[in-house]
Amino acid sequence: MNRLIELLAIGVSLGSIYALIAVGFAVIFKGTRVVNFAQGSILLLGAYIVAVLSPHVGFWAALGFGLAAGALGGLALYGLVGLVRHGDHMTLSILTIGADVLLATELARRVGSRVMPTGDPWSDGVLRVAGLTVPHARVAALLSALLVIGLLFVVFQRTAWGVSWRSAAADPEVATLMGIRLRRVRGASWLIGDALATLAGLFLVAFPNTGVEAHTGLLALRAIPAVIIGGLDSPEGAVLGGLAVGVAETLVAGYGDELGFLGQGAGDVTPYLLMILVLLWRPSGLFGSREAVRV
Amino acid sequence: MRLSLREVSLNFGGVRALDGVSFDVEPGSVHAVIGPNGAGKSSCFNAVCGIYAVGGSIRLGDRELTGLPPHVVAGLGVARAFQNIALGGADTVLDNLMVARHHLTGAGFVSAGLGLRRVRREEHRHRLRVTEIAEFSGLADVLDTPVAELSYGDRKRVEFARALAMEPRVLLLDEPVAGMTYHEKAATVALIRETREVLGVSVVLVEHDMPLVMGLADRITVLDFGRVIADGPPAHVREHPDVLRAYLGAHP
């Protein structure tokens, strides 16, 4: 029982990091109907910048630069996608794959074999509550995710900007007629989406992991099942999907012996299995908008 | 063959797009469906084509269409020309018209891949027929041109010809002259008349151009907010108070 609770705690804190990335995917998709496959390399970019700068300017300033780099990276991608006038959404998503290959290769070359710590203030501290031990970094991740995602939802629901974002996402043509500047609103989707990924990246490389590595970006792929399970165009669903993936992955890894029939190392693939099952049941994810069209 | 709609209803997340719509399209007639924007005209077409699942009954002759998937409806002889041109842009006019022969032909992945004689003959036969239809529609010169290189009016015409190439019993035309020049409109009207005369096809027409509709249609159904507010010959509909309100209410 204790083990279950401990694993759940780990799963939820890991899931909150996935949720950040997944919300990023969903915001970009909802805003512009593009699946940003470059989310992973943007995450790596942000974390890399933090790791490079933090010895010189301190962690918090480096964090600012890292988030800015991630957000600007998102904007740059949006600019790139904007170059394609007549492409459909699939073509645009393929474009992000190309961008991802470019950026990830260059960053991997720069990082090389190094493990680059980000110098975060949580270091290797741990919190012990009621027999549970959770790293400070993961507690911070959970709280930050709650705060940032909560704030984002408030902005979407309550502010004028949020209303224009939502209407632009729902019907671009009508939104244009209402005087909403699509380019700005869409650019903001990329900016927010990739800043979220960067923040998640920071926590992903923090304790108990050791730092930025050449393939840190691959971890963002885990958020893909999360966002699909929730529904590509549903930021709310992405939160749930992220948590579900984090918990499922941790439980399967933690109960590896009992689940031996799944094969060793099944924790990694559990999210994908879950994703395919959910898709068979609901082709647009749990909260994705379904189309009335029967084709 | 008569196309009849009975009490057709369709909901979109609480909004009633179609609300108990009933009307008949007599064989060989030109039947217009008109109404203000958002009145449910295109939904009506989508319902007939099987793209939306609706309540009520839609019949073609004796055959119930509701519940059938779109490709089966197409196979039964319901063809549609789309309002926003839905052609394969990179493909030639000929290829675009050949798609319409899909339900009349049978080559699959295997037989097409192997280049069987049967497939080659079928292709040849249908190519001849499609060429005839293209000639009829005034597209003979551009058969080998990619659709994307055509003018807007010509693409509208390809859209029409493609529906014709399905050898339909009922032809659904969604705003066939929208955005056309005066001359193009005249040509299209002539084409629709010819089609009905020559092929005896029923034509269902959604169109905003009132003079054109009044001159062309045998019968008109007026929709507003998903409901039929008037149905009858042009002269009758023109005088109908609800129609006047629906149309003129916005411009007092």
Next chain:
Amino acid sequence: MKTGPGVTAKTIRLGAMSDLSGAVFGPLGRTQVQGNQLYIDKINKAGGICGRRLELVVKDHGYDVQKATVAFSELEPQVLGITHLLGSPITAALEPEITTKKLLTVPSSFASSLLKSEYLAVLGTTYDIDMINGLAHLVSKGKLAKGDTVSHIYFEGEYGTNALKGSTWAAGRLGLTLRGVQIKATDADLTAQVTRLKSDGAKAILLSASARQTASVAGVTRSIGLDVPIVTQTPGFDPALLDTPVRAALEKNLTVLTSYAPYGADAPGPKEVAALFKAKHPNEPPNALVDYGYVSAQVIGEALKQACTDKDLTREGLGTAYRKLKSLDTGGLMAPMDFTVRGAPASTQTFISRVDGSAEGGLVAETGLYRAQITPEYKVG
């Protein structure tokens, strides 16, 4: 003098096939190739072997079997032997051709299953024997006692399964309970697995994985308050880990088992390699894999010298000469090696080291060379 492929009147060509661009193994491959080159430079400076200069042809396969087969068919006709072949799937793929072409090859692997192959020269101890020595060492130090539970986290594949074989055998002999946990090379966060070990009551963690898993295990054990020895093997340690937050945990709990001496260890061989490395790559962080790369080339070099004496610089000649190396002394880079017995490991002594962040290369000797009492009873294969 009979000569074979790769041998001219003035040169002898050797090959190295490595992963120099891949993310996981790239860094390891690079260092070993550098080690190869250090030895070759040194020999050439001293006039070569058999009056011929040595040349090293390096091919990158990116840890991809497809690229490796192509690279091999290009490399094979032009070399006499191979000083470095990285990647166990790749070794498995190329092994049939290596055998038919009689191409003496040093695989970058210590798997005992490779001993079967006539032309694969596995240096030093094998993974299974390292684990036996390591486990017995913990018992002899009193860190483990009969009845204790030990967990072994291992990679799928040759390296992990071979190590597990050794640890399982040793656990049986030492009265320990062993639990194996298999992971993938790409698993970076082992929180769930280690949490599991804690509830199993593991008294020590054996780790046959790579450095990133070592980092994760060290970090997680600390974060969940599991203060037990961690024992890892050759690929499981990288000095780069010392710049990370887990340094303290590593220094406290990590023991590293290797076939070769720690970088810059106090013996003539390691000292010489360290000096050569410093001179050639002054700005690169040192790593004990340089030692291993150096020895790999040295074994081929010694075999070449023997072949030269035998007046047979063909591939068969090189193969025969290598089987004549009985107690090859590498100046303390590795334990003395004996290649005359087919199917047996060249040595059964393991270097046991602990982590010291202030040492160059990050490792210092804990026992020096160590062979447990039970080790000779173990049957390889």
Next chain:
Amino acid sequence: MSRPTSKVTRYAGTAAALLLLLAMPYYLDAFWLQVGAFVMAAIIGAIGLTVLVGSAGQLSLAHAFFLAVGAYGYAFLAGEPGAGSAGTTLSGPGLPTTVAALLAVALAGAAGLAFSPVAGRLHGLYLGVASLGLVFLGQHVLFNARPVTGGFNGRPIPELSVLGFELTGDEPDLVLLGVPFGARERLWYMALLCAVAAYVVAGRIVRGRPGRALRLMRQNPIAAASMGVPLRRYRAGAFVFSAMYAGVAGILIALTARRVVPDHFGLVLSVEYLAMVVIGGLGSVRGAAVGAAFITGTPLVLSHYGDAIGVFARPGEDGIDAATAVRLLYGAAIVAFVIGSAQKGRPHAITITMDRARRALPGVSRRRLQRQGR
């Protein structure tokens, strides 16, 4: 689909190219023959993918999975039971190799069909992302189903032979025109035969009825359905077709590499195949072939000439090595080709104004049209 300018020149060109390819083994050494075999395998796989992604508009990142099904299917079905590497015990029915090869292709098709309930329900992007899962699940199985797959170190590949004549091996000895026809020469011809057949078949499908239906389905599924195209069946059909092509490619890759290992069939491979079809122009069979040759051939050739060119860092030294350079190159190629092809793209509906005179209705066709085509 372009107008047949001069059929004679085109046929002559094709014949010359084929003759050249047939003569290659007389001039090339083992390295080039092997590169050629890998390239031709990739061409087949890429053609399969371009029909799926380009014609049918179904983004698939699962291609590596279907390649693996073909490769492993053959390895297992033709394999004999015995000891594998790293202590695994291999099982295998040891079927005649040609039977095993055909079954492996069928198996790949069946895998495509099995995935098609997912594929048929999802459109474009959802499918692309879901197919990603297939790669990871597939690799998981490859690593774990040891008796079948051999686990981490994979399985050896039995030579393909017909009636005792090895099509990919050295037995029996064969010398033609003074050149010994060993494994690599035979493999070259095998791969060439398969690639040419795959090219021709795919070209016919793309130009024919299924291709037209798929293309319209991609651009406008509702219109396609309204033309009588059963969408689900066609989506599934495209998947099965592409999976079977991947199956053939997988077998050829396995035969050339002589061993299959799970590491090879990962996400990177899927992305490489996607790059091939994007570079070649989505939906173009010829483009896919060119893209495949570029993506597969360049790294192999660059590493061959890398030292000679001297632009790239030598293995083990600092700087951009050939492998990294190639990855950067194809990343950039994807970006450039997507942007480039969409830029010149199709003119926008509204931008073109129409002032051409209306075309008169030719009265002659009236009578002919009355003959109903049904």
